[in-house]
Amino acid sequence: MSRSLRWTFFVLMSLALGFGFLDRWWAGGTAPMPLERLHIFLFNLCAGGTILVYHSEGRDRLTWRGTVFLVMSMAYALAAFFSLYALCVPLAWALSALVETLRWRVFGVFPRDFFDLRVRVARKFHQASLLCLSIGLFLSGVVILNNHFFHWVHWPRLELRSFFLGFSFPLSLITMSVMFRLIREQFPSAVRVLKNVAFWTVNLGVILFFVFIIFDYFGLQLVVSSVLTLCVLLIFGLYTRLGLPEQQKNFLTSGICFLLFTAVTGIAYIALHYAGRYDPETGAFLLRLHALVSLYGWNLSGLTVLCRYHDFPIRLHSRRLIAGHWLTVAVAAPLGYTVPMAAPVAWIGFVAVLYAIFFSEPGAGRYDDPVAA
Incomplete structure (x- = not known):
């Protein structure tokens, strides 16, 4: 990946977290602006989606x-x-059409x-990530038509934020790949x-989980999230036992630990709802922690390896x-x-x-121990 392209992704991801903090602390006067949309779009779709397309085309x-x-x-963002x-x-x-024709x-x-x-x-995971991205983009257009123009159905959970967050699923799948x-x-x-x-459990589990979110089935969300957590533990075991001893393994092992962390916070959030002990302040903190670790922990770990794939x-x-x-x-980020x-x-x-991730120099003279890395 060229240095200029790495700078592009570096700026997009840096701005994404910045807009996330601005959305929390800047009221925006009498007409608050939905800065969270930029926070989600810039990382998941603009940076993450482009990296997925770049990786899928296999060019330098x-x-x-x-x-x-x-x-x-x-422009969409x-x-x-x-x-x-x-x-x-x-x-x-x-x-959606652009991604689907690539697939x-x-x-x-x-x-x-x-x-x-x-x-x-x-x-399989690679193809699933492209398919998930194209479907997510198409459905986001349908949801916009429903919510803002035609009002075919009225489901409180069928909101744009849910579908915008759904753009992180393709990044999870390509990281699995x-x-x-x-x-x-x-x-x-x-x-x-x-x-x-593991492949089928992850994909079907995510689909079912998304459906249960829309219909507010907290009990079923808890079941599916628990099954997905067990599946992640299975993948973690396979990867640590059979993974090649490359430097990338450190980043991806850390990434799957981030994923397990998000599983715990997600289950805790759902369990509070299901048990009738939901507190808005605690729930908001858990949800924010879950989103931050998912985006900037798990997903970034996978994108790191994709961006520097030929530099290791x-x-x-x-x-x-x-x-x-x-x-x-x-x-630090949740504290922020x-x-x-x-x-x-x-x-x-x-x-x-992020700068260290994108701009550390490649070469055989790495500082890590060759075997342990």
Whole structure:
């Protein structure tokens, strides 16, 4: 990945967290602005979606398709920010078509690979991430039409924020793809079955969970989230046991620990609702912590490996960087949403971590121990 492209993603991700803090602490006068939309869009769709397209095309530069996706996703973000919903719908559908035609070119129209045990699970997760992104973009346009123009159905949970957050699911799936790509292929058939079970559990679980969110079925949300947590533990076991001893493994192991952290916070949030002990202040904190760790912890870990995929090994102390990453995302950033003065410190810390991720020099003279890394 070129240095200029890395700068683009660095700026987008830095701005994303900055807008998240601004949404919390800047009232915006008499007409508050939905800065959270920029917070979500810039990271998930503009940066994350473009990285997914870039990775799927397999080129060493951003092609016309990736450039168009980046420009149109930025336009979509601004249109959503300014509530220009008549513009949001065609942009969402055009982006969906762009991603879907890419999936057709790389994988074919029908996802038959999903049902073939001979196909690597890494390839299945990759295709699922593109399919999830294209469907999410298409459905976001449908939801905008329903909520702001035609009002076909009235479901309180069928809101734009839910679908905008849904843009993080493709990033989770592509991170899973990268993880399974680094797992050894020489294993008994039982392990192959377990990997496919993990693939189907993750994908079907996410779909069911999203449906249960829309219909406010907290009990079923709790069941599905518990099953997904067990599945993540299975993936964690497979990855730590069979993963190749590469420097990337440190980042992805940290990433799946972030994912387990989000599972715990998510289950805690749902359990409070289900038990009738929901407190708005506690619930808001858990939800914010869950979102921050999911976006800037788990998803960023996967995007890190994708962005620097051909640069590894990188000249850095990955353990020190990972420790700083955890301190920033799991401690400083949530504190920044609670204490106004902590927000700038958290943002600067995140920018420093992000800079180290994107701009540490590649080369054989890395600082990590070659085996442990």
